[in-house]
Amino acid sequence: METASSMQLPRSLPEAQGISSAVISNFINAVENQNLGLHSFMLLRHGYIVSEGWWSPYEPDLPHMLFSLSKSFTSTAIGFAVTEKLITLDDSVISFFPEDVPDEITENLSKMNIRHLLMMGTGQVTDTMDTLHQSADGNWVKAFFTIPVEKDPGTHFLYNTGATYMLSAILQKVTGQTLLEYLEPRLFTPLGIRGATWGSCPRGINTGGFGLSITTEDIAKFGQLYLQKGIWNHQRLLPEEWIHEATTKQISNGDGDHDWAMGYGYQFWQCQHGAYRGDGAFGQICLVLPDQDTVIAITAGTNSIQGILNEVWEHLLPNMKEAPLQEDQISKANLAEQLKNLSIDPPQLQQSSLLEAQINGKTYTLESNQFLLATLSISFNNHEAEFTLLDELGEQKVIRLGRGQWVESFAHILDPSTNRIMSSFTWSSEDQLQLSLLFVEMPFLITLDLKILENTLILKQRINVNMGPLEFDDIIGRI
Structure with missing residues (x-):
């Protein structure tokens, strides 16, 4: 057997190592169809x-x-x-x-x-x-x-x-x-x-x-x-x-x-x-x-x-076959295209709302909550929004969000340290703003739903996977 080298591992076509491209495509289709939440996959x-x-x-x-x-x-x-x-x-x-x-x-x-x-x-x-x-x-x-x-x-x-x-x-x-x-x-x-x-x-x-x-x-x-x-x-x-x-x-x-x-x-x-x-x-x-x-x-x-x-x-x-397989150019091209297009897409529901102007730059004071958050505010421009959280210790967390697309930010949201976050926002209805925070060095996706009332908002939070609950108590915020 070949011994893998010390820095990058060597690459080969699957057929040369006894696996068909079509089989790998079927595996990827299966994990996608089952919603198994893969972030990466490597087959040696x-x-x-x-x-x-x-x-x-x-x-x-x-x-x-x-x-x-x-x-x-x-x-x-x-x-x-x-x-x-x-x-x-x-x-x-x-x-x-x-x-x-x-x-x-x-x-x-x-x-x-x-x-x-x-x-x-x-x-x-x-x-x-x-x-x-x-x-x-x-x-x-x-x-x-x-x-x-x-x-x-x-x-x-x-x-x-x-x-x-x-x-x-x-x-x-x-x-x-x-x-x-x-x-x-x-x-x-x-x-x-x-x-x-x-x-x-x-x-x-x-x-x-x-x-x-x-x-x-x-x-x-x-x-x-x-x-x-x-x-x-x-x-x-x-x-x-x-x-x-x-x-x-x-x-x-x-x-x-x-x-x-x-x-x-x-x-x-x-x-x-x-x-x-x-x-x-x-x-x-x-x-x-x-x-x-x-x-x-x-x-x-x-x-x-x-x-x-x-x-x-x-x-x-x-x-997995012992001998190399003949290359199938169509399957090979299909797999390459499939791998190139793997993605976790940000939600794109309603692009904007008339309420953006009403809440733009306003600071909401939050009622006592398990996350020790004190205030939040959100400001909008054409393609992005900026979401600012202040906790009870005075630490400010600023997250940039793309309008229906991922934008990168660095903020300390989840322990142990500063997180690399890809974030986006969309409106799920005229009065409900949805923020998606994808922690790309972790398995976590946090979704925040902000229900906008006259001088109040209701913040709902959920997470895709967790050792504890997947949904958390509502947090009320007032201007």
Whole structure:
């Protein structure tokens, strides 16, 4: 098998690698018809990218928030640390943090080791992240140890993001470096992954279980390294034994014939068809199919990862051939046109309203609300509008909106930092203004509906995907 190169991955026509352009077109049609919310898609076969697409205004060079796909990178860092003999998988978790352990250490807690963190078999029966987030002193390690270990470690699967955080904390304790700093020379530089960012806890430890942002091609490179069993550019980065152990079933995770019950490795999910994956909330996927010598990288804003996988199993998997295929010029041209025109279109309902003049530049004072917003105003010109929010701390957020088209802005709307936002506005009726905010380095699309009354407005907010509610309480504003 060809080994993918260190910077950009090599490109090839799909037919040259045994997949027809028509099959890829069918897959894209299927995910579009199912409204599966893809933002990007990259298909690798035999080490070559054979197809790639971004739903504009998502772009190849923009990083995308990975959520729990970050976990597979944390597992990889542990693989490096084990290889360098800095730790072993049998090291007890409490041994690294004598200053943070509870006064009374239960037998189960004392038995919990690094392997149990990796396989999500800590013995805890509730996810630990809420407790970590709520710790008043910001000491997430100490908070982790307060959660009872009710089961014998290694016997009970619980998807536990706090366990991955503990892997990051152990790594930082042992190396004196953050997870990101540690991975930079070992993984990111060799693979040509540049500009990766990773969120941290209040004490400066990378969150581990979420918080990594990289590009789609970076996800693909990561999958290709695993497919190549740890070799990159003819050099071994990770032992083959580690790759095998991390990506095979270490613990059972339920019953059924779907992709959430095939077993769990070291921060990798087992899949049907001999495949495995790293994945994150809302459709961030790194799917490795060893039998087909294939990697699929996807970013999205969806609540149906299984829906995406089902389309892969139906359209792509059965149509991967061993030998090259003859080129079909019509299918090739159709696919190229389809990929070029992928887009998330801004709503274009009613272009303008007579109320624009009435509300132009007026400031509305907002009633008390969960987002701590104090005032809002909006001003219009021919092709754009400017939406200004002031929060209760006095921070001003200014968002430019295109009239029925996307316009780029930078504002701190969603944590953790300033967001790159593509925004547009339209009128959904004579008295209702609709604003669309697409966060193009995240999976989120926020829609704001402003119902305009005489001296009042009612602001409704909704979001496409979320860990919590998708719709929020109305906010009343008065001039």
